[in-house]
Amino acid sequence: MTLHDASMSNSLGGISGRSVDVVDRLDGLDSITLRGIFARGIHGVLESEHHAPQDFSVDLTLWFDSRRAASSDDVAHTVDYSVVAEKIVAVIEGKSASLIERLATHIAMSVLEDSLIAAVQVTLHKPHACMDVQFEDVAISILRTREDFAAHLADFPANLTLRPEQARPAVLALGANLGNPLGTLREVVAALQSAPEFERVEVSPLARTRPVLQPGAAPQPDYYNAVVRVWSRLSAAELLDLAHHLEDTHGRERPYHWAARTLDVDVIDVEGVTSEDSRLVLPHPRAATRAFVLVPWSRLDPHATLEGRSVSKLAAWAQDANGIVNLWTDWLATDPEPEQTAPNLPSVPVSPAAPDDSPLAETQVGDYDAFGLPSWQAALPQAEARPRVVDNDTEIDIIRQDYSPSAGDSPSSSSQSELPAPQWQRVRTRRH
Structure with a gap:
């Protein structure tokens, strides 16, 4: 027709x-x-x-x-x-x-x-x-x-499209719980490391975490989460563009809010940039309460701060702290041994008044999976109804960004024009 x-x-x-x-x-x-x-x-x-x-x-x-x-x-x-x-x-x-x-x-x-x-x-x-x-x-x-x-x-605000004159750090949070999460996250890190736009890429330990669910939500597999800190002269909008490109490349679907996913890439913080734009809120509005972001980040940089607060201390007091099953330091190079038991987590620098149920407490759950880690089914409530989520808070937008800033989007300078708009198709895609 x-x-x-x-x-x-x-x-x-x-x-x-x-x-x-x-x-x-x-x-x-x-x-x-x-x-x-x-x-x-x-x-x-x-x-x-x-x-x-x-x-x-x-x-x-x-x-x-x-x-x-x-x-x-x-x-x-x-x-x-x-x-x-x-x-x-x-x-x-x-x-x-x-x-x-x-x-x-x-x-x-x-x-x-x-x-x-x-x-x-x-x-x-x-x-x-x-x-x-x-x-x-x-x-x-x-x-x-x-x-x-x-x-x-x-139609982004100027501060989100402006490129800095020198490379600056930005923090990205990676997560996955469908398909082959470990393989996916390794490919994402390799893609970031191979992209010529990044001068430096640092990777945190990998955390296995219980999913954060709405009341009555159906159970999901455990997540694998990591934090990556990158240095580049890309604008914040271009980093968001990259995040969505990586998600799409790895088959991300968004049937409803907080659904399980093959890959989630969030822009958590970009040095010197704050934003209330609904498509990209910076710093990320909920990062300060999420142990699955804070704990890996604190291992990557024990002195990191988020909006002036210690990331390590925020990690120790996050409400989902007990959802951290374990940390895997050399996850990019080695595979877990199927028969090994879940190791104790190393300690995080916290104040003396930190509660006993910090994110470092060992999880005591029966029924171990093939990796020797506690089975996710044992820790989740059983429910069949799919959650209805109403989010009245400002959210990082999920629309894929096909945007490349033009010369009129930011003040003209020779330093900005030296770096071409990134073409993310150069980033390595998923291997089959």
Whole structure:
């Protein structure tokens, strides 16, 4: 079905002032339509809408070129509409928005993360909106294209796109609990070490940690977490671009907030940069409470600070401290021995008043796995319901960044122009 089909013309006809231009630019493309994607979330202006989720549904039409998929009969050459549907649900169940205009835009930008999609029309229904008159539905329809997506990505504050004159350190947190986590994290570190943009790369010990779950969430495998400190002249936005590229390269999917993942790469801190932008909050807003970040980081640099506070002390008092199963210092070079028992963790520098249940306490759990470490099933509550997560805090955005700053994005200087925009396709990809 092409844009000249009657159904498609009717679909675009309601987008005043843009339909002719969009039809011209998307002429000859095909479309997929999804209707009635349902999810519940907390969105609205009124105070009464802030305390309980309400119903939303989405109708979606997306345009792409299906000819290659039709020829190959290979799902890799087409748009996976099941992933699209999961993204829509994740947005609705995720961070709250006051206006349906904003929520619909978040949905459109999430869908356009797939570079195969040329444009998307989103119709967002809010059937239980708070009004004093009888009605059937409230809905908004928006049309967004790849140009809108590029503008969205490029609209960063100047301090996030500015490159320093000299290399500066930045802290990245790595985590994985699906597939082959150890192999994935080793490949990521190798990719960082091989990227010419980085002058220096330091790697922490590897921590095996219990997953942090919402109440009632289904169990997940244990995570493997590490912290990497890199020195470069890249902007903070480019580091975020790299983080998302690495996640995508290793098959990261985002069906819902805090889902298990093949790879998670967070930008934790960039020296000299603070940001409240919703796509990249710096320093990371929750890093100061996460032992799976703080403990490896404190081993990498016992004198590290986060917003003026000792990372080692923050690690000792983090609420998820008991979730650290063990630390593995030489994880890049050696494999664990299947029959060995879980070793005791080395001590972290803490104050004399530190509690006994610090992140260094030995976990006493039966049922050991093939690595000789306590089985993750033994430590997790059993539940079948998938969690609904409403995050009203500012979150690091999950949209993939295809952004390369132009000369007008930052003050001109010869030192900034010397370093070309990074092309992350040069980073080594996953081996099969």
